[in-house]
Each structure stands twice: as C-alpha cells, then as structure tokens.
Amino acid sequence: MALSGMRGLSVFISDVRNCQNKEQERQRVDKELGNIRTKFKNERGLTPYEKKKYVWKMLYIYMLGYDVDFGHMETVSLISAPKYPEKQVGYIVTSCLLNENHDFLRLVINTVRNDIIGRNETFQCLALTMVGNIGGKEFAESLAPDVQKLLISSSCRPLVRKKAALCLLRLYRKNPDVVNVEGWSDRMAQLLDERDLGVLIAVMSLLVALVASNFDIYWSCVPKCVKILERLARSQDIPQDYTYYGIPSPWLQVKTMRALQYFPTIEDPNIRRSLFEVLQRILMGTDVVKNVNKNNASHAVLFEALALVMHLDAEKEMMSQCVALLGKFIAVREPNIRYLGLENMTRMLMVADVQDSIKRHQAQIITSLKDPDISIRRRALDLLYGMCDVTNAKDIVEELLQYLTTADFGIREELALKAAILAEKFAPDLSWYVDVILQLIDKAGDFISDDIWYRVVQFVTNNEDLQPYAAAKAREYLDKPAVHETMVKVGAYLLGEYSHLLARRPGCSPKEIFSVIHDKLPTVSISTVALLLNTYAKILMHTQPPDQELQEHIWAVFSKYESYIDLEIQQRAVEYFALSQKGPILMDILAEMPKFPERQSALLRRAEDTEVDTAELSATKLRVQQQMSSAIVVSDQRPANGSLPTGQIKMPDVGKVEQGPRQANGALSKQDAQTASPEPDLLGDLLSPLAIEGPPGPVVSFPSSSLLSLEGPTEDSDPLALAILGEQPSSIQPIGDVAERFQALCLKDSGVLYEDPFIQIGMKSEWRANQGRLVLFLGNKNTSALTYVQAVLLPPAHLRMKLSLVPDIIPPRAQVQCPLEVVNLRASRDVAVIDFSYKNGAVPVNVKLRLPIVFNKFLQPLAMTTDTFFPQWRALVGPPAKLQEVVRGVKPLSLPEMANLFNSLQISVSPGLDPNPNNLVASTTFYSEATRAILCLIRVETDPSDRTQLRMTVASNDPNTTFEFKEFIKEQLVYIPTAPSVASSAPTPPPLPPVRSSSGITDPAAALAGLI
Template identity: 75%
Template structure:
C-alpha cells in the first residue's frame, strides 16, 4: 500500500487512496507507514506541484484526491512525528485561507468539498486554538451566505466544533446569526440551528437563548407551514430542558414553562407539564409563585387546554397559599376555574373535579355557599356516562361530607423521589441517533404505514403515568377498562389511601398532544400493523363522488349508538383545530388539524376503548370535487386499549360550502358499525387574515371609482 502511494500518476493515486480509505477504516494500526505519504500527497496538491491539466477541476488540483486523502488521515488517532504534523497543518492552513466564494457553482462545490473535509481533519487533530478560531470564523461566514447547502454545512460543522475544547466562547459570538437561521425557510437548516443552540447553551447565555426560542415558537405558529409539526415539538422540548438545566432562579423557570404552554400548547407534550408539576411539588419556594402565575393565566379569555390542566392542578394543591386577598379567595379561584369547564375535554374534567375537592379541603372554615356549588357539580356528574368522571364525582361528594377527615384524605401531594428528568433523558436518547439512522428509520416507516399505533404497556400492578389527583377505578362488571388518568386516591378492600402519582419515566408516545386522554397509554409506539391497501384513499375527487360527499349524513342502523350529537361535534370542530369527531362505547375518533393557506393537515386519532381488539377496520375519504385528499394506510386491526394516528392531507382547489365525508367501519364481537362523518375541512378553515392598517386601507378604498363600492352577500355555511 505504501508503494502504491508513491505513484506519480494521479489517476492511479486516486484509486489507491480509495483502497487505503477502505483499509484504514477497518484497521489503521497496520498502515502507519502510509501516513507521511498521505501528507506529502496533500502538500503536492496544495502547492499545485506537477499536477497535469486534465486533473485540475476549475483551477483546483484533483479535489477528489484531496478529499480522500484527508479522510484517510482522519482514521489515524494522531500524527506523532512533529515534522509531519507541522507540514500537515501548513497544508490545512493554506486550504483554510485559500477558499473564496465565486459565482461559478461547480468551482464552489469542489472548493467547499475540500474545505469542509479540511475542517473535519482540523477538529480531529485538535489543532491549536488560533486555527480553531479561524475555523469557527469561516463557519460563521458560511452561516450567512445565500446558498442553503452551504448554510446547512456551516451549522452542522459548527455543531461538531462544540465537541472541541476551548471554542464554545468563540462560537457564542455568532449566537445572533444562529438564532436568525431558526426562521430559515428550509426545515433542515432550522433543525441544525436548533441542535447548535441547544449544544452551545450554558448558564451564561441560557436566558437569552430560551427567550429567543419562545419568540421563534410564536413565529412558527404564525408563518410556517404544516410540515413543521415535529420541529415545533422538538423546539418546545428543548426549550423546556434548557429552562430546567440552566434556570438562574425558580421563578424564571416557572415563567418560561408557562409561557411555552401558553404559546405552543398543541406542541407541548404531556411530559413537559408532568415535569412542571413535579418541579413545583419538590420546591416549596416555588409553590406560591407558581400558584400566582397560574391564577394570572386563567384570567385570559382563551387559553390552551394544557394550561387549564397545569393551572387547575397547581391551584388545587397550593391556592390556599394565596390568602384571601380580593380576587384570590377560594370562591373566586373556583369561579374562574369553573368557567373553563365547558370548553375542555373529558380527561381535563377529571382534573377539575379533583381541583374542586382540593379547594373544598383547603377552605377552612368552610364556605357554605361554595360548598353547595361544588356539591351541586359533583351531583351533576354522578350520572355522567364517562365512568372515570362518574366515579370521581361520587367519591369526592362522599369524601367531602366527612368534615375534618377530608384534610387527612386529600392532604398535599408528597415530594417526588429525586431522579433524572424524563425530558433530559428523552433528549439524550434522541441525540444518540445519527442522521443516517434517522433516515433509515424514516424509510422503514414509510415502507409500512404512516399510521402510528400506541399500545397499552402499563405494568400489571396498574401504576399510572400522569401526575394528576384522581381515583383508581375499582374493576366492576360495568367497567371494561382502567382509567389512565393520574391517581391520587386508591381503593383497596374498601379503604381509601393516599398514593404518590409518579410521572412516567418513559418517553411520551404522542408529541402532538393527546386528544383522547384515557387512550394516551404509556409506552413507546408499537409497529403499525399491515393493512389492506384497498382501504386507503389516494388523491381522490371527481364529480362521481360529489353526490355522496354532499349527501346528509343519516343515523346509521346499528345496535351500537354514538355518544353525543355527531352534528354538534362536527359544528364545534368547524370553529377549532382539535376535538372529538365521533365516539361510541368501543371507539373514539379525534382530530387535530393545522392549516396553511389552501393546505390542511389532519391527524385522525382512532382509539380502541376496549380490552379486546377492533377488527375489520376500514376508512375511506369521499371528497367533493374542490378537495384533494390523501389518507395514510389505516390498520385493519386496532389492538386492545391502543391508539392509532393516521395523517390526512387536504388541498382546497376552489371555494365551496361542501365538505368531505369519512366513511368508517369496524367490527367488535358480532356488531358491525358503519358511520359516515363529515370532516371539518370547511371554507373558513382555509381563510387567512390580512393585517392592513387604516393608513394603508383608506387611500386604496378612496381611489376606487364607480359603483358598486359596497357589496354584501349572505350564505349559509351548513
């Protein structure tokens, strides 16, 4: 091999270097004699000595050979000979100094290929700080160029530079530029920028970076496309982790997390608000401040449901610390929480009932009027069709009549055992994956199905994941499943005991948030079962399907009837982006949607509520002619107590009042259920506001001439 590297012909030498790269990647120990020859080859190329014209590409001496030679050198752990090391660094310095951007794309590509390989070799050899500073300066210049590929490589290599000692302070000089790339149109560049900011964050700059991430989260909400679901989730997760790791004080941490939930509630996983509860519970100095901030957020007219959960839990535990100042009394706190009850989903109602019981417990001496109000609510929900809510209402009502004994039964939650944050553990797990591994996983998922199945993997002892105060259901003949809502009280042989609701330590299976509540079962996502390709709808449309798509959805003849009014659920979803589309005793179909211009993206949540599988599951979209839809494959079987997520893409081609229809069927036991459900992909969802100031609007309005200057038409939407 060493003799081959003495070859003067660059064609033979290029082939020999390819062989060397393959050999040293397997075992470098046998090829130390080749190292100085590689350095001499680089010297010859860098100085353009004896390089035939046919091996010069746009004035660059054999860039392919330069790249292969530097790659071979990176398989050797070090360069021990001082003369060889000095010669190598001189060559690398020449490459770093001699690369300029030009208008010729081909020359730029070749020179940058050589340059980025040289940067990788400099990092590998752990060069002097002066050269490392020069490398960071070059990368900082690349971050600002117009060419997206160069920006991407600049961010990627700067992230690698973080592993080199003594360069973090140099990289921090480019913090503003890196933050600016978080708004880049290319999602790949935004991901690299987020990774870099996450890696370079420490106590000195954490406050600035986290606050910028919160602002960027709002920018994403306003401007970016539906392709940014995962990006916004990742940004929320990393902002929460940085706030926890580098918080200068506890109150700042509370402010950041509550702002995050307020601005990006749809993209805040349950793990984040579970961690907030754990953090507040374990830090007594934070409890009063957290209760005050939760009370302030509840004053807002419209807040995300996750904020309702967090605020209700914190105020249930610590509202008594606020005292009885005007606006902070137990009755006023109860009233402002109770105002949110009509707007929340079933799992959140369970948390609110627990909060009401806690407020009663903390109100000493008892407020008779408040007590009557809360008892009336408990009595109302004693006949609720949801078994979890019904049982909480029955038992809280009975407990609240025990007088002083209630103080012992509903005492404050004890501190959680100290453990590593589940958020940090999740981030560390995700960082272990390389880009290549991620691509392989993505391709494997695309080859099977886009549907994500979440299966019940709870321990046999019934340990529950969510840090909420509630009741563990006692198995009865009328209940076929256990609640997965958090527990604070457990029935055991007729007695009541306080238990510590530990947040689950595994990664949250649903980063988009959970529409189904009790069906968000702990555990990693399972593999999506293979489904019948005939079930999926492709890009459909056409006049032949319009008649069915526009037809009124009639009640289906089946022994299994829907829970609630299907029409009301549809109309409610026409005014908001998430909620329940259909529910019966066996299944719950939820929707989460995101809209950008004439494009819409749904996530259909199909949740099996039973302990037996649902089989012969089929779903078909029948769109009118103005809509194009694409539904991912739907598994033919939904496992017991599992949730399936099926993406659905919708493109609106022209204005219309018509809506698409989801034809859905399944079999449970001897019952076959067929339903037709209107999808809330209606005209108002595709509208976007245009913000125009009076100074801009009226001059254009007055410039119009001739009638009609005003035109009004009233149409019926449904």
C-alpha cells in the same frame, strides 16, 4: 449509444416519440416486443447485426419502463461474440437487464474472466465495467483475484487499472472476504505512490472502504496520504485535466482527508506537522467568490478539512481560526454556504475550548433562526441549543420564546421541546423556569407534550417557596379568554393544590378560583374533566368550614357527572361527592401531595443523551448515518414497576417513566386499577416532530406481572403487533416501537426490524412461491466493536430456515450481512423468533425478535372472473374445505377500506362479482411444500347498519389451509384493544342472528350460484 447503420432501431425510436398518448406508445411497444420474440424463436436465421439491433431495442424498451422478461439468453450470448460491436451490446444490456442473482450470469463467468485476463484492453474495460455494475457474490468469489492482479499490474494502462480499482471496490462491498487484509495492506501503500491521478482517485475510494472496516493494518498508508495532500496543496505535478477551476483534484483531496478520519489521532510529530501545514494552507486559502462551481469545489475541500481538524484535536489557535472562518460563512447571502457554516459550527461544539469563540457569533446565529429557508432555521436551532449554558441561557431561551409565535408549524414542536429542556437545565432560579414553561404552553400549547407540564408540577410540589408564585401565575393565565387545554390542566392542578395560599390576594377567593376554572369545563376533553373534578374536591378541602354556596355548586357538578357515560368520570364524581360530605375529615383524606422522589428528570436524561450524540457527530459518523436510518422516535413502553398502595392513586416512578401529577388521595376506584395502561415516554426523541402524542389516559402503577405484555401475545393482543420477547435490561432500551416495525415489515419487504443505541438490525427480503430469501443487516452504530454477537433461530414447525454464520464481532461503524433462507412447509400462523445477543464493552444485551415471516408472505394475488370463480366455489362444499363464521368486534371499515386491506395482504379483490354490493369476494394462491399452489377463496358479507360484525366464508382444497387462512383474515379484521379490557357487570348481549344477504339467502354458495 451508436445507432449508425441500424435504421430499424432509429425508426422504432422515432415511432415511439411520435406517439400521441401512452396507449399508442404501449401498442407500439407491444408490437415491437412481439416481433422481437418471433425473431428470437428463429434464432438460426439471425445475423449478429440483427441480434444486436433487437437487443438494443429491448434495452430502449426497458429504459421506457416496460417489463422485458425474455431475450436474456440472446443478450448474454453476445458477450461471447468475437467482435467489439456485439460484445459491447452484450455487456451493456446485460448490466442493465440482469441483477446479481440472475441464473444466466453463471453462464458467462468464464467468458468474463477470459476477457479480464486477456490482453485486449477494450474487452478488459467492458468486462470490468459490467462486473462493477452488477457485483454479486459469485462474481466476487470467482473474479476478485484476477481483478486484483490487474490493479497491481505494472504492464496495464492507467485506464484499465482505474476500472479495476473501482470494480474491486464493488466486489469488496458485496463480499469483504475477497480482500485478504493481511497481505493487501502493503499493496495498498504501494498503490498510493501512483502518479496518475485517475488511478489514485479510484485507489483512494477503495482505501476509504477498507479502513472503514479495519484501519489497524493500514497505518502504513497514513504517511502516503499526507504526501498526496502535500502534492495537491502545492500543485506539484498536477495535470491540467485534473485541475477544477484552479483547484488541484478536489475529489482526491476530499477522499484522502476522509480516509484519514478513520484513523485515531496521529502521534508521529513529523507527519502531524506536515498534515497541519496542509490543513492550514486550505483554511487560509479558501474564500467565497462569485463563481458557484468554484465555490462548491473549494468548500467541499474546506469542510472536509474542518472535519479532519476536529478529528485530530488540533491546537486551540487553529480551532479558533476554524470558528472565525465559519463565522464569515454564516454571514454570507448564499443559503447553501450559510447552511454548511451552521452545520459545521454545530460540529465544532464537540471541541474543547471553542465554546467562547462560538458565543461571539450568537447574534448572527439568532438572525439565521429567522431565515426564510427552514433547513437553515433548523441548523440555527441546533447550534443555539448546543451552545447554550448558564451564561447565555436566558438570552437564548427568550429569543426562542419570541420566535415561537412566528415560527412555522414544521419547527414549532422541536423549538418548544428544546426551549423546555434548556429552561430546566440552565434555569438561574425556579420562578424563571415556571415563567418559561407557562409561556411555552400559552404560545404553543398544541406542540407541548404532557411530560413538560408534569415536570413543572414536580418542581412546584418539591419546592414550598415556589408554590404561591406558581399558583398566582396559573391564575393569571386562566383569566385569558382563550386558554389552551394544556394550560387548563396545569392551572387547575396548581390551583387545586395551592390556591389556599392565595386566599388574601384579590380575585383569589375559593369562589373566584372555582368560577374561573369551571368556565373552562365545557371546552375540555374527558381526561381533563377528570382532573377538574379532582381540583373541585381539593377546593372544597381547603374551604373549611365550607362555603355553603360554593359547596352547593360543586356538589351539583358531582351529581351531574355521577351518571356520565365515561366510567372514569362517573367513578370520580361518585367518590368525590361521597368524600366531600365527610366534613373536616376531608382534610385528612385529600391532603396535599407529598414531595416527589428526587431523581433525574427524564427530559434532562434525554437531553444528555442528545448532547453526547451531537458530540460524536464527526464526519465519519455522519457518513455512517447516511447508510443507516436514524431520527426515529424513542418510545419507552415499559410499565412502571411498583405495588399500588391502598387509598392512593400513584404515578409511575419518575426515574423510569416521566410522570404526570398524582391524583388526590382517596379511595382507589376499580376503573383506575383496570383501565390504565403503561404510559409510553412521549419524549423518546427530543428532536423528532413525531414525539408529541395525544393526551394520555389515567396512569397508575402496575404489578410486575404486567411485564408479560412484552413477552408474548395475549388473548387481546394483535398477533401481528408482536413486540420484543423477553425482558430487556433496564439500561438498554429499543429505539422506536418494535411492534410497529414488525407490523410494517409484515406488509413490505425491507426496513428496520430493531434498533437500540448500539446496533441497528435491518432486513430485506424477496419471496417466490413457498420460498423466501432474507438478508439481515447488522449495523454497529458505535465507535467500539460489538463482541460476543450471537443469533439463534427459533423456527416454528412449519418453516425450514437456514441462517448464514453470524460473525462474533462487528467492527466499529461497520455493517455485516447475514442471508437467511426460508421454506414454508405447510399453512400456519406461528411466527419465527430470533434470539439475538451481543456485548457493548461490559454491557450485555439480549433480545428475542419476531421475524416477519407471516402467512401473507406466501400468498400470490389471483384475479378471477365470474367464469373462473363460481365453478371453483361450487366445487368446495361444506367443512372442512369450506368454513363459515360470524365475526364480531370487527374494525369498522368501509368496503373500500377492507378491499385495500385485502390487497395489501396479497389477496386480490374482485369487485362486482357478488350480487350484493355490501359483500366482498376475493381470491389468492397460497404456496407451501405440502400443498404446492393451492387456490384460496373468500367471501365477506357485511351489514351496512353495523360495521362491527360480518360473516366470513373461506374455502380451499386443503382443510388445514382453510382453517389457518380463515383465522389469519379474522385477526386482520377483528378490533384488538391496546389496553386490558374493562371488567363489567353488564350482561352479555345475546348472539346476533346470521348476516343475511338482501335476497334473504343465507348460504353464500347458493347466493353466488344464482348468478349463472
């Protein structure tokens, strides 16, 4: 930024830098902004030099982080200046201060176009730079043809054509329709014959974007790309300016190989041979040197070449050469190179016939598992997991178990999950599998999901020969002084079912088994106590005739818990106590569990999905994933289907939701039938550190009517916690919790709305008064196109919505944007729904998603003082303008927590306004077409002794707005249970008296009026 001759600007910058603190800086900036505003009001007296100086000052102030909300017209007007200094300032500052949707940009489209098509190269560069920086749909539609002409013009200098290529790339990303693909493919092939490397790099960036969306029509570019690589590999006609540490234009090499990866395997033998010669030269000529900059450049080229070799499915000899080269990299000291070596070796696992070559480096990979850098440890873990098979499973799992005790907490969960999957998938015998899982629980119980020990129970139940061994191992682990609760669960279950098989072994009599388990009872949670009571009943069942002393001990435990506060424990204690008095009949009632149905393990099914995903992680997919959020926990929240047989507590079906061990055969308690909730798949994403959750509650099968919980809100559901509407096809399940995604978007303006294995729907929105503009991003995650794409809006009556046309087909690994315009007509809490459907091959998918266009999106916080609040409050008297309600069942929030909640909903809390410190006063402005801007006031009176109740008073000039606003706030405050409520015979408590303020005044208007 040239400051010569602008003394005022230099002095201002010097003053700002000399400020002692932030407050002084702010005062100096405010003073300067006031001066600039005054000067702009008297614009007639400003010379072009002065206007330029003040606009530079505005840019500097903006760069300091201050808002500059005026002077935009003066800035834009400089673009039309005839001289370069003023025009330069106009273009630069406009690029920084204005975004693509700013109205002022429309005023300069003609001026910018005249500069682009003019003959002044300096002005052309300025205009292309600004258009490329701002982008925008209007710029794309108006200027793209002129930019294309500049790019293909033979009379333009390379500097201009280079900027034109990058500008066209930005416009294409904003609006792909600006490039006519049918007529442009031949032009692109001609542009690749360019000798100037600067233009060629810019053109190659454009080609990468074009072939990512549609490669079919650009096949003519493939031979040209190979020729470019040959030219670079042989250093033919490469200017010194484009040679980086002896490497000919590494950026162009990387972009060219990246473009080739979007095409399927090349069949032409001549082109294929030439390309492999270049790749062979790159593989053979790359080594680690001392110069870090040269290493970075050469390795960028090398790893892109490796990705291209894998993509082209090269011969086995070249693949083995790649593995050997990566083996050298994972052994060097430089951590960045080791990381890249491990990552690319993991990607090599997708190639056939290289598994054995990778196994030769197993020792070095295991060494990397203990690297100080956690990112290298994670990559080593991924590689070990991917290369494991029946031949090396024992060695790898044993290494993981040894490393588990010293691994840091950030990786233990992933480590334990992968070890469990490998042990199950490649177990040479089931006893070894049981040993591995029990060791996992013993060494990392806090990081073990319940699904893992559920699976052990299934194996033991289904294999009679394994039962004595598993029971004996459980007995050994329970003898330890410190045992994790998960070990108590699995041990108690196994001993309850099979301890009678150990009766002749020392230390395994029923009394001793009961004693070792009962010692753990005081240390476990409520859910585990229920399982232990089940175990005690089983021990009594196996001890026939009963041991009187043991029977008395167990009966005493049952009697103790008959009056326990938890209904589940109480129910079990009562029923088991009654059943245990039946004598030999107990053997029939509490018989051993039958075998589980033979179905694929949920762990292995998830592992296979993970392996398929890993096999597809080509360089192309990795780049797509950088643009689309991933690594989200998959949570299957479908309730298990099936009827509930009388006399047996049944678990969900193994094939649908991985199940825990079934409970004893006995009378079905009402509590079991009423309180259990659908159990989510806690291993939704095997690699996610968020996958492990707390211990599940009791699990039973649900009738098919339970599916209604996915179809719409119920009386007990949070209106904002809205999941997918409609029943999902059983084969396609969403990734992540859709309800949580919806809730998050209700409070923020961008994020992921929905995701499944094939598509991700993101959303970005902005809100102004009663209008909103949203953009839906439909991203195809797949390698094949999504067809029959449809999106139908189901708007409520209070919203006027317009969705741009959604394309019928989303190309592979492409993303389309669908603008959605919203106008709020009146106050309502109804939520809009979008009916979205598509086909992936022959698989149809249909989901109905709730859009986060909710009440608080049309609120604008308004801070008020005593002088402004009370006149408004007193003017609104009684229903329907002012409504009051005593709300019970409130989430127990402290006053600061409640204030934070209100602020997140765009409702401004005014602290200290209410005379009672236990009360809260807030205000906001609601916008709709019917009411325009309407002031909404709220007062919340809390009871410090009982945070579960409060009194709320809401007021506004519009009765409908008052009611909807009150109900909306109530929904945010009231505690919504996540499971169906438990039927109880307890009498309904009498209504609480009205909450009173400390002064004894029950009318909030009178209380507030007393302040003035």
